[in-house]
Amino acid sequence: xxxxxxxxxxxxxxxxxxxxxxxxxxxxxxxxxxxxxxxxxxxxxxxxxxxxxxxxxxxxxxxxxxxxxxxxxxxxxxxxxxxxxxxxxxxxxxxxxxxxxxxxxxxxxxxxxxxxxxxxxxxxxxxxxxxxxxxxxxxxxxxxxxxxxxxxxxxxxxxxxxxxxxxxxxxxxxxxxxxxxxxxxxxxxxxxxxxxxxxxxxxxxxxxxxxxxxxxxxxxxxxxxxxxxxxxxxxxxxxxxxxxxxxxxxxxxxxxxxxxx
Amino acid sequence: xxxxxxxxxxxxxxxxxxxxxxxxxxxxxxxxxxxxxxxxxxxxxxxxxxxxxxxxxxxxxxxxxxxxxxxxxxxxxxxxxxxxxxxxxxxxxxxxxxxxxxxxxxxxxxxxxxxxxxxxxxxxxxxxxxxxxxxxxxxxxxxxxxxxxxxxxxxxxxxxxxxxxxxxxxxxxxxxxxxxxxxxxxxxxxxxxxxxxxxxxxxxxxxxxxxxxxxxxxxxxxxxxxxxxxxxxxxxxxxxxxxxxxxxxxxxxxxxxxxxx
Numbered sequence: 001x002x003x004x005x006x007x008x009x010x011x012x013x014x015x016x017x018x019x020x021x022x023x024x025x026x027x028x029x030x031x032x033x034x035x036x037x038x039x040x041x042x043x044x045x046x047x048x049x050x051x052x053x054x055x056x057x058x059x060x061x062x063x064x065x066x067x068x069x070x071x072x073x074x075x076x077x078x079x080x081x082x083x084x085x086x087x088x089x090x091x092x093x094x095x096x097x098x099x100x101x102x103x104x105x106x107x108x109x110x111x112x113x114x115x116x117x118x119x120x121x122x123x124x125x126x127x128x129x130x131x132x133x134x135x136x137x138x139x140x141x142x143x144x145x146x147x148x149x150x151x152x153x154x155x156x157x158x159x160x161x162x163x164x165x166x167x168x169x170x171x172x173x174x175x176x177x178x179x180x181x182x183x184x185x186x187x188x189x190x191x192x193x194x195x196x197x198x199x200x201x202x203x204x205x206x207x208x209x210x211x212x213x214x215x216x217x218x219x220x221x222x223x224x225x226x227x228x229x230x231x232x233x234x235x236x237x238x239x240x241x242x243x244x245x246x247x248x249x250x251x252x253x254x255x256x257x258x259x260x261x
Numbered sequence: 262x263x264x265x266x267x268x269x270x271x272x273x274x275x276x277x278x279x280x281x282x283x284x285x286x287x288x289x290x291x292x293x294x295x296x297x298x299x300x301x302x303x304x305x306x307x308x309x310x311x312x313x314x315x316x317x318x319x320x321x322x323x324x325x326x327x328x329x330x331x332x333x334x335x336x337x338x339x340x341x342x343x344x345x346x347x348x349x350x351x352x353x354x355x356x357x358x359x360x361x362x363x364x365x366x367x368x369x370x371x372x373x374x375x376x377x378x379x380x381x382x383x384x385x386x387x388x389x390x391x392x393x394x395x396x397x398x399x400x401x402x403x404x405x406x407x408x409x410x411x412x413x414x415x416x417x418x419x420x421x422x423x424x425x426x427x428x429x430x431x432x433x434x435x436x437x438x439x440x441x442x443x444x445x446x447x448x449x450x451x452x453x454x455x456x457x458x459x460x461x462x463x464x465x466x467x468x469x470x471x472x473x474x475x476x477x478x479x480x481x482x483x484x485x486x487x488x489x490x491x492x493x494x495x496x497x498x499x500x501x502x503x504x505x506x507x508x509x510x511x512x513x514x515x516x517x518x519x520x521x522x
Contacts, residue, residue, distance in 0.1 A: 166510055167509075170505050170510065171505045172505075173478075173503030175505075177478060197503060201502075201510060201514070201517075202514070202517045202522075203495065203499075203517055203522050206499055207499045207502060207513075209470075209499075210471070210495070210496055210503060211499070213471035213472075213474055213475055214475045214478045214503060217435070217438060217475045217478075234464065234471070238464075238467055238468045238470075238471035238472070239471055241427050241431070241434065241468060242435070242438075242458060242471060242472045242475060243434060243435055243475075244431050244433075244434060244435035244436075248428075248431060249427055249462060252462065253462070253463070256462075256463045256464055261463075261464050261467060
């Protein structure tokens, strides 16, 4: 299971302020606590920087990698920002994300190939966000087609089946879980940011944790989460233990001993 | 989803003492808090009473039903105790449990039929507790055969696929979840007491909650749990919401408003 730490994102007010003020210590602290909590990748997102996004994202890449020896998940809708960030990045990044929209793939996939990066394939196409598991599966096939034409290895791809809120459509949790099962039949890895499932509902962390464990039992390979939250960490390690993905429960026991649960 | 409240069980010291002293107020309080927390059935188990089990179980049935208007889950290995308890019980009880062992079924199934009770079919046979999902499925088919020969309606049966600890066999969580999926293809309902999954591990409630939510997403119909525990209640209502089993999330929202999560 790959854990991508989600905390360095300018949609959080404290991060937006730190990026604006170029407060490296604040960003480094966020990187360190996530690394200590068990993150395998640190997500960096400066989406609210608007026209300054390329330089802000570059600053985030350099600042985070100056203090933790981890690869990053470069999270941006802006190909120019991704390009600048990738050039400065050490190791094999995850690019978040391409979609099945040909124009976006055309710009980003050559960069993914050039830098031997991993890439998140978001299950979205020209028609928007799919409603059913089967629609998500069809889009994953299109992404596999686009990436293989671009010469990208299958194992570099992580499909994000796009979690939608259950508050507006009660079937969205079930359809997402079914989509994971279907997409894995293609031999593709899956990734998800899960918190959208609880949008509009109270006790969001409780719902997110239940969803995360359930997604792990159907084979979710990677999650973009706040691993410093003990409820979320418990959902990860408990999920792996009940899914038969933690031999002798050794990771669960280690996480408990380290005070992470 | 049927919730069977598990708290009135003499394996808990306070309950054993209350049964021994015939402290009706203590038992009634346990019944009331479970009913208020949303239990649909109250489990009564006086297994540690040994040769006094029939009269103790009868006392529990009468005491609980004198204060809550709920049917009970009569939980005993002793056919004599079950017989006495059923005769005093109001409504349609759940008998917990028969197995695929013919001698046990021969004694209990006529009682189930006579009292129009529901019955838990424990996925255990002469060979003991199964290891794989497929073995559990085969035993469920034997139980279906035994019950239908005894003239018991299919909808009265709840198969307990028998949760085993992941600490001693890492595959047991996954095999149980797969067993639920298989058994439901027979058109049978499923029930489980989940806490055994975490036997021998720390932070048991965290693991039990993750397992409960995951089991609900694969279709678990009933659970024998402590619904007064907010972590367990959250796992139930969050599990139903993400499984597409709670239209408009109305039960989740109601449980939250009532302070149950």
